[in-house]
Amino acid sequence: MRGGKGIVVLLALSVLVGAVGCGQQADIRAPKSEKAQEAVAKARRFDPAVLRADTPEAIDAEFAARLADKRKAAEKLYREEDGKRILKHKFGETELPDAPVRIVCIRMEDPMLALDAPMVAAYDFPQYYLHDRLAARGIMRISINDENKTINLEQVQGAKPDLIVMRDSFGKGVYQDLAKIAPVAAFDLRDYERSLLALSMVLQRPADGEVRLLQFYDRAKRDRMRIKGAIGDSTVALLRIMNKEVRLYPYATNDINRFMYELLNLRPPQMVVDIDGNDANNAISLELLPELGTDYLLINAGFGPSSRQNSAVARKRFEAMQRDPLWQSVPAVRTGRMDVVNAMIWNAHGIISKEMAMDALADWMEEHGQ
Template identity: 50%
Template structure:
């Protein structure tokens, strides 16, 4: 496997591009202190015992973070979130879901209405459930409040990337719990407790960690400490993300223990998403490349433009200089899934990686 040295001169050719928060496909860096759990310079073991110990500690830390959101006040369970505090009803039976569909579906809680489109990766799981749809304008993120009201919910689960105006409007219909979907593990525990079924959240998270353990052992047993990088090809640029300040990279490097390219680690100092120039692209010496060309489910037009940009990129002589390209170590992934957040989306991404890196077929570029 190739090793590379990243000099400070490389950073001079990177163009800093901030990506605004919000939306299911957001990969924005927050600009806040790193939330990395692990030092990328430290090689962690992938034995069953080491993974079990690591995930047990992760579960305790996640549970502590979720528990911290709850308190008993005047005999009622109350949850604190981005927009304030919500007094929770006991055992809600009609739950409206806005932006937290992945969480709700993964927990198998009673959903009265949710926003779901045919382009969603959740659609095959939900199309025959008879659940009412909540229309949402993808461009303005305007929620159809009448549809929510018609569902007669006794609790509303809302992703906190919707603004406070949306929260206030929904609060006139039913109690609202606003949660951060990018922190899907904490959100799974918090949502389950909020609907009066905490055991479902803990069981679901343990099952998720079981998938993670199997994936780590399969992948690392096949590729060892080879480096992996995630590239996002967009309509007008190619994006590389920081090691710890980006949700997809934290998932790959912290949870799955894949080894980051030094270029990715260096970007962590900026805490911003960076558009890299074609001239600097050959400095990315990762042994394997995961490539997403496009956007989320609500941006079909932009997705097509990104796909066209990727086709052009593949013909560029500079692209052909990348070690992963020369070796055929590339995986083209579904941008809708890889730009999403939630346990189901992450399990789909895990399966992509296992099929590619854990099966001994990583020499073949994905079709």
Template identity: 30%
Template structure:
């Protein structure tokens, strides 16, 4: 990179600063090169401060050119992403928040410059990863993602964690999340769904299983006992402390796989101390670069023409879960969040979807070249905004008014229930002019279901019992027919609920999804057939691997092998990727699974 005629060799994270009027040239040696450009304007917050005026006159830090390799780049990277996310939003509070993060970015930058000095040493990978995890545990981070940012493989990073801390990367991340969840359960009245989302999980049931594995208690039981001494001493509710404390200040040149790179040319050019520079920066009022008019509104982009085109479209009013919305009569750019299954079978024109590698719809979306993102526990508003949709179709809780309002600021938004996909597909088909297609999907599904049910009854009889479970190495989830994800096995395919589960359901209520029970319950299950799943629908590859390893541990236990269905060889594993979601594609796959289990396909 050439900044005003001075060259910098960039390999990995590198930070450059230049003043107004300087030129930047980039000569990439690889096909993929990514950089971020922050444009800012600084002016004195207190014009009458003569000392600051004198400092600026003798050496303005905002006109000084320098470049260096930060020793903790992820901290700067994270703050930039926070800035970008909020700056792209429409509201003034979001703009104000972004400017506040700019102060944090500058503080972090000058703090690293002050301690780094020569700029050639880097903190070891584990320390960097720990800091990133503790700052970003509520974000959609994965071990692969962290390793990618640090320039190493996930397996290498986990080996370093194991070597230095005695734990793996995913175990450390899980510990941090459960620590914060424990504090929220103990100190707030937040709902379980809210807590699940705030610590980076999407599936409440999966979160409950992980929480119990870590603490020994289900979340709500943990909350009810939080005032008792035994729970107060739990290491998971020590506010502000990590489960495994980092080894601060340790440099590990052998393990980091980083070579000294870059320079710190600002040292020879900067005539003021870093402390003085920080004083100047922290007493300046930063404002984002604007047009010459000084407007703080977002600069007009190509999205403006899209908006104009939208306004010229004819519209109609559509009823949905959140009320009524005025939408284009013939939408051509639909962003989808949670209803991808339905939209795929309708062959709708999607410009964005929610999925991740390994999820059952991911490959289908890739084949159709639909960009896919996934943000655990939240909605990626920035990606939706960037996709420039003329309509958003989402699966939200009826109480989630805030998300609906945020989405509606981007484009007209309609909301439907994924668990009731038949009614939803009819409504969506009507909204986007695909009513005939929706009707044909339902007809084909009903015909397949009817044939499958008849074939199953003919093969095994009408009175054979079933238990659908999700075990871990500490407990087991027992699903009832009311659980929308597994109800197809009980209600639609005609199998009878296991007598033990039926007794549990009498106590819990007909509408209960199921219960969490101890592993000692397993031998009591008298069902003729056992359907077993592990993990969740949106597990990362690491999380799915851990869930399968736990299932293997359970299968080696004596109590597992004492289950009647296990002894008879009537155990069938079902993938949580599609069994823990609903939709025409998912439910068709479930029917195929059951037919295959009974050797009918």
């Protein structure tokens, strides 16, 4: 009977590993194609093998260069010619109205609030990290169906906008439908700093955009010095728990955690560096996790504002993972240097969400540092 029970336990464990692992046997550290290596070289703002200084002077120099780059990138999106104001975006170009008053905002609430810009309607829901700020302004709610990525056009039309500001993560058909109602300014919010500056140009408030971005960099500088004072050059990695797989996010080629390494100068473990430019989606099997070798491990178990219905499934998956002996062998788990971050905030894009993520991380690191 004992032997039979042992077989059952082993079978159950193998099922659990299959359930919480990525389902792929390929090593995500495998050599990358030449094209992928070129993409990695382009994406890396800093060499992960080179230690960077964390003095106020060094950080100020870094962020000054970053601001100059973001300003130049934003200026490529916006131009004025023949008395017209034009924004270039994923779907084409939009001729912008002068001094728009009735602005409808769709998934660009973060930069709009960061600029203290007026909105007559915006995307919102009770669990949204921006809900309290939007509700305090009495802004009309625009509904979005996350299953099929559609927007309630009747609500948009009812707001009588003279400008619609939207994130470009929707399909072209959605953009075209909105453009029939009012001019649409679309932005790639994954590059939240460039989008903030470009949005400030669209709103004819470019100086406000730079001032707000400088405030953001000051916040990043403060949190960076707090974190590095607590953990020094210890390594930090982010693991994303999703519905059907677990992903280890790379050093420079992921929009969710790039700020950790670029703005906060956190040190990546070698595996995180090695998977940069991986041709797959960075899904990792539990068997590889003990080799991760990171001093601190951050867990992102859930989804952001656009896929919140899947978060409960991701959290249950993480609960199952924590019962697996393989999980208990992960170094950062054994030492208690693991933090479960707020998925809604970490998976969002915008300087407000990043400020919230950085502040919370600095608080935790000061408490759990070496």
